[in-house]
Amino acid sequence: MASGVDNIRAEQRDFAIIADLIPHGASVLDLGCGNGDLLRSLREEKDIYACGVELSQENLLECVRKGVPVIHADLNDGLGDFSDDSFDFVILSRTIQAVARPDRLLREMTKVGKQGVVSFLNIGYAPSRFQLMFRGRMPVTKALPYAWYNTPNIHLATIKDFRFLCSEIGLRIIEEIPFGPKHNLLARLWPNLLAPSCVFIIENK
Amino acid sequence: MKIDTLNLIIEGKEFSFGGGEGNGLQLDCGRSLPEVNISYETYGELDDSKSNAILVCHALTGNSHLAGRHSPDDSAVGWWNCMVGPGKPFDTDQYFIVCSNVIGGCMGSTGPCSINPDTGKPYRMDFPVITIADMTRGQKKLMEHLGIGKWLSVVGGSMGGMQALQWSVSYPESVGSVMAIATTSHLSPQAIAFDWVGRLAIMSDPAWNNGNYEDDLPESGLAIARMLGHITYLSDESMRRKFGRRLQEKENYSFDFSKDFQIESYLEHQGHQFVERFDANSYLYMTRAMDYFDLAPDGDLREAFAQSNSPFLVVSFSSDWLFPPENSREIVKALRNNNIEVSYCEMESAYGHDAFLLETETLGGLMADYLRARKADME
Numbered sequence: 001m002a003s004g005v006d007n008i009r010a011e012q013r014d015f016a017i018i019a020d021l022i023p024h025g026a027s028v029l030d031l032g033c034g035n036g037d038l039l040r041s042l043r044e045e046k047d048i049y050a051c052g053v054e055l056s057q058e059n060l061l062e063c064v065r066k067g068v069p070v071i072h073a074d075l076n077d078g079l080g081d082f083s084d085d086s087f088d089f090v091i092l093s094r095t096i097q098a099v100a101r102p103d104r105l106l107r108e109m110t111k112v113g114k115q116g117v118v119s120f121l122n123i124g125y126a127p128s129r130f131q132l133m134f135r136g137r138m139p140v141t142k143a144l145p146y147a148w149y150n151t152p153n154i155h156l157a158t159i160k161d162f163r164f165l166c167s168e169i170g171l172r173i174i175e176e177i178p179f180g181p182k183h184n185l186l187a188r189l190w191p192n193l194l195a196p197s198c199v200f201i202i203e204n205k
Numbered sequence: 206m207k208i209d210t211l212n213l214i215i216e217g218k219e220f221s222f223g224g225g226e227g228n229g230l231q232l233d234c235g236r237s238l239p240e241v242n243i244s245y246e247t248y249g250e251l252d253d254s255k256s257n258a259i260l261v262c263h264a265l266t267g268n269s270h271l272a273g274r275h276s277p278d279d280s281a282v283g284w285w286n287c288m289v290g291p292g293k294p295f296d297t298d299q300y301f302i303v304c305s306n307v308i309g310g311c312m313g314s315t316g317p318c319s320i321n322p323d324t325g326k327p328y329r330m331d332f333p334v335i336t337i338a339d340m341t342r343g344q345k346k347l348m349e350h351l352g353i354g355k356w357l358s359v360v361g362g363s364m365g366g367m368q369a370l371q372w373s374v375s376y377p378e379s380v381g382s383v384m385a386i387a388t389t390s391h392l393s394p395q396a397i398a399f400d401w402v403g404r405l406a407i408m409s410d411p412a413w414n415n416g417n418y419e420d421d422l423p424e425s426g427l428a429i430a431r432m433l434g435h436i437t438y439l440s441d442e443s444m445r446r447k448f449g450r451r452l453q454e455k456e457n458y459s460f461d462f463s464k465d466f467q468i469e470s471y472l473e474h475q476g477h478q479f480v481e482r483f484d485a486n487s488y489l490y491m492t493r494a495m496d497y498f499d500l501a502p503d504g505d506l507r508e509a510f511a512q513s514n515s516p517f518l519v520v521s522f523s524s525d526w527l528f529p530p531e532n533s534r535e536i537v538k539a540l541r542n543n544n545i546e547v548s549y550c551e552m553e554s555a556y557g558h559d560a561f562l563l564e565t566e567t568l569g570g571l572m573a574d575y576l577r578a579r580k581a582d583m584e
Contacts, residue, residue: 071549
């Protein structure tokens with residue numbers, strides 16, 4: 001129960017940071033848009049042109065209930081249904097760790113959108129490192145409650161890993177916003193060790 | 206709080222036009238219908254701003270009778286009774302719902318059974334071949350007759366979905382939104398093949414007599430066509446679940462060629478029921494109209510939707526192999542590439558193509574939610 005509440009808080013922080021980045025009237029594609037909360041609030045507050053992509057039928061029906069346009073698709077099939085430069089922003093929030101090929105998706109999303117906004121949980125965060133180091137077992141945290149064998153989060157990465165991948169595949173990091181539910185100062189001081197999450201804004205070089 | 210429509214008594218209505226030079230309906234084939242009758246039904250009330258009107262387009266063998274009964278002794282209710290009525294997804298307390306019988310059919314609108322004003326005899330096979338676009342031309346005339354400027358939504362499943370798509374292409378300014386269910390922007394060669402065999406079954410029946418049958422109807426040909434069609438509406442899984450390999454009222458195989466299996470008996474029943482209510486010539490015309498349906502003969506579907514500007518809801522069903530989800534995804538892609546607002550759901554279902562008539566709860570909820578958002582947009 002506690003982990004659920006913490007997760008919701010972290011997600012709200014996540015959404016708040018992303019929402020701040022999106023200017024009024026922008027066109028926004030949200031990959032793995034879940035129940036559509038982020039797009040709905042962006043529509044209401046910033047009058048954006050919104051489109052969500054979601055795999056779960058239950059979430060999708062909820063998006064429609066909220067008046068959020070949404071397309072039923074599997075991100076692992078790529079973004080071929082979207083033409084290049086058709087959105088100002090493509091958001092990938094807390095989803096990258098679950099896709100089969102994060103590198104391919106990052107490349108595609110920075111083609112479809114002028115800028116990509118990626119948020120993810122940093123597995124280099126101290127508590128995760130300590131679990132691996134002292135317990136000798138894969139980290140299980142409040143934000144990542146699964147065991148290694150049943151987790152949908154198959155591609156966990158550290159903030160450093162992400163920076164490295166971006167440079168490998170020719171993406172420029174425009175902004176990096178490490179954050180935690182409470183300790184933003186520490187998170188900024190040494191992100192890879194002290195930030196539980198991070199938002200990146202990226203674009204094609 | 207759902208009040209049922211079982212006690213709703215609905216009256217069929219007629220609208221005729223033509224009867225003078227240039228007043229008829231010009232058709233894609235080059236010919237025209239000098240006199241046209243459109244039979245239709247309406248549900249709910251048109252509001253003062255005339256902004257709550259929804260057009261429902263029926264499928265191949267459907268009709269304008271969506272819900273309720275024509276008289277208290279009617280044994281059956283309309284084909285979309287679960288969707289249309291007070292408190293239902295197409296809420297008659299909020300919306301004004303129109304459904305007309307397509308031209309070329311046999312349910313009251315002008316078709317092969319109608320009298321040709323030039324000869325005073327039924328058209329039969331002299332009826333011009335019509336297209337999906339011709340069907341929407343007739344519906345557009347009805348729209349004008351009803352004084353409606355813009356539909357809140359045009360909705361249809363299967364062949365009805367083709368009409369809904371056609372509306373957005375032919376009359377973009379008259380369409381507030383489109384709900385295209387289990388449909389396609391072009392009939393696939395596989396579906397054309399099934400239609401061809403179905404028509405051959407009818408035309409090979411000696412009773413068909415080049416369409417000039419009177420009392421002796423081409424029942425066996427039409428029943429075979431229907432059985433063939435019906436197979437394409439189901440899925441392997443739905444047949445397994447419903448019938449398995451179970452035998453019909455017997456313990457062992459008969460070791461002859463009479464009906465042994467439940468599935469055989471079911472199909473025969475479907476065939477028999479169908480010949481009671483459908484005209485063989487109309488079946489030829491309807492299936493031909495579907496064969497010819499292709500919004501992008503040159504292959505550029507994006508261009509086809511270039512003038513469309515209303516939001517779309519596209520729904521496919523996972524086990525539909527007649528109009529498979531790929532067909533819907535092509536539509537979604539073309540719409541997206543025109544920056545048209547589109548929502549797409551590939552609904553999980555084992556029912557095959559028929560899911561659009563059977564997944565009433567999930568589909569009904571989805572359409573109700575979508576309509577509510579469209580109405581809010583209009584206000």
